[in-house]
Amino acid sequence: MQNLTELSTQLGQLLQQGDQILVTAESCTGGGVATAITDIAGSSTWFDRAFITYSNDAKMEMLGVRSKTLGQFGAVSEAVVVEMALGALRHSNGTLSVAISGIAGPGGGSEDKPVGTVCFAWASSLGWQKVETCLFAGDRSEVRTKAVCHALTTLLEHMTDEEPFS
Template structure:
């Protein structure tokens, strides 16, 4: 694992552990890479609850409670789906916060409206609202997924800080 990613996961872990909080992940395009990065950190069992790898639409519905209507109306790669994935992971875990990702890593699957590299990342805290961002990453499949993982891990720490400061 690259050093920068390990450091991000380690920093997140220290912050969550200090607050007595746990995280869960809900991943589509990253296929469990966020959970893998988190569990590379020794002692992560103190702050990592579980990860959901929901690559298919059926798994998003079955495991996370994403509504079929949401998938049909907005698509599996959308802010709405990412938000429902985050809410579902929070509801189906013992975590205090969640990050959820869905996107098009390529090389195929892109459209004019949602080209390859389109990713939605959602962060949700039990005691706060849901933050969702849309990113357009460049690069090959590996690079797009790697950028998504880094942003997801960094974002949960940033979002946690924003909630703490009332930002």
């Protein structure tokens, strides 16, 4: 797993070069992605804001996640993180977003969604989207750290594509 400072620094350089602005919508990571980003001096030139929407009410009020989506799929679902990512773009100056919702543990898991289940969505203002669900091993801290690392790594991979916004 790559160092979060290195990932954030590399991502920031690419975002700045591409005149892109990042916004985050986080639940189980509690602002971990935003912390990794804002640990980098000068990140205000490529990072707009973070939505920490731990409760369902916050997801609905701050990001426009529909109660129907939450009721049908649950907060830890690909459907919800897609709405979070798109809502973050709508309610910010961002051009690129990442949304995360998961079960970091130690409790809260189920047979369908065990502890360590984390859903991610990435979206751009130009229409690019990616959705993924991962199962991370480890305690609460490890699951959250792995989720932050995965979110940043995927953003970095997207930014290094030949045509990242097409």
